[in-house]
Amino acid sequence: MKSLLASKPVLWFLFLFNLVVAAVAPFVVDGTQGVMTGVGMGVVSLGAGVSLFKSRGQQQGQHGRGSHHQRI
Secondary structure, three states, X not given: OHHHHOOHHHHHHHHHHHHHHHHHHHHHXXXXXXXXXXXXXXXXXXXXXXXXXXXXXXXXXXXXXXXXXXXX
16 A cells, blocks of 8 residues: 555645645635645645655656766
8 A cells, every 4th residue: 555655646636636625615615624725735736745855856867876887
């Protein structure tokens, strides 16, 4: 289950879907429930976005090692 949640397509879905719901929820659901739904979905979206950003940095670090060749 952990590997599924860490895959890029799932992280992108969580990031984008929850971001849209967080932006729309306060206008669709009245009162405090709408605001709290938006906040909760925003936190999930933020977590997925941070995971995407961290995985991007790790991939760049892996490609950067040993890829520099000295030219004569």
